[in-house]
Amino acid sequence: MQLKPEYKERLDRALARTGLRPTKQREHVFSVLLEKLDHPTADDVYARARADMPTISLATVYNCLETLSASGLIKQVNFEREPTRYCPNLTAHAHFYCKESGEIEDIELSDDIINRLKAALPKGHTAHRIDIAFDGKCGGCHDGED
């Protein structure tokens, strides 16, 4: 897959900011994440990346995902004891995980709610990251319920 110039620029700038090199692999892994926004695991990314770049290794996929996360281009998403998933949506959002369908949805959150959450912290604490994960049943899986 070809990375759109807009994203290519964003990638190069983000890497330059931390003194990292733009490589084919980093570009490719980023494009894989942008192409299908379904919160793939590292293994999923590896499988998709190999379609266009058969020589890429799993270790490199992990390295690229780590680099992209550290550069702020993607986010890691964790559910209970499951493998980490990756997501290029940078807005403040939560995740909804339907265990029935296996689907993961982004849930956009207002600034207001984020601020209320931060306000619940004791004085002096600063949050660098807030992870919010819902587990449940999505609308589709409720229809035709038994």
Add this chain to the structure above:
Amino acid sequence: MQLKPEYKERLDRALARTGLRPTKQREHVFSVLLEKLDHPTADDVYARARADMPTISLATVYNCLETLSASGLIKQVNFEREPTRYCPNLTAHAHFYCKESGEIEDIELSDDIINRLKAALPKGHTAHRIDIAFDGKCGGCHDGED
């Protein structure tokens, strides 16, 4: 450690509800969690449990923690890629993890804020569980900052 009658009763009732047997090991693991409310990992629990019950195995600790979670007596707490931690605080609360001191704190949340979060879900979705984890720096680690 001896489980207070109040907790022993709670344990027995919760296990009976799901047809599970009250065993020495389950009782002991539960008491370990109630004794020190610091969100131990399974390994931590194993180490503490062995002090009074040297023959308990790690597999049993995992089994008991799973059983207690399934019976609703304790909760599992997950941070990024770290081992699962366990917590007998059953109120609706979030967790704050200070990566500097390694400390984990319970952050009590109002019903209001929980309801606002649930209201952010698309229609038809029902949440069976909400995980909220803050990563950051606690007050103590901000003092004497460099």
Add this chain to the structure above:
DNA sequence: ATAGATAATTATAATAATTCTAAATCCAAA
């Protein structure tokens, strides 16, 4: 362009947390 220095990739081994398996033990009910 080219050479040297450094960073990144690759294949594979290692690790860490958790789960599985099979045998032994325990408990509850007949």
Add this chain to the structure above:
DNA sequence: TTTGGATTTAGAATTATTATAATTATCTAT
């Protein structure tokens, strides 16, 4: 008590991830 099913135990297996060491790619300064 015997019997059947649940539980525990020890150790092997699994899964996701990280570390290692050799090779290759990229950058910088000539």
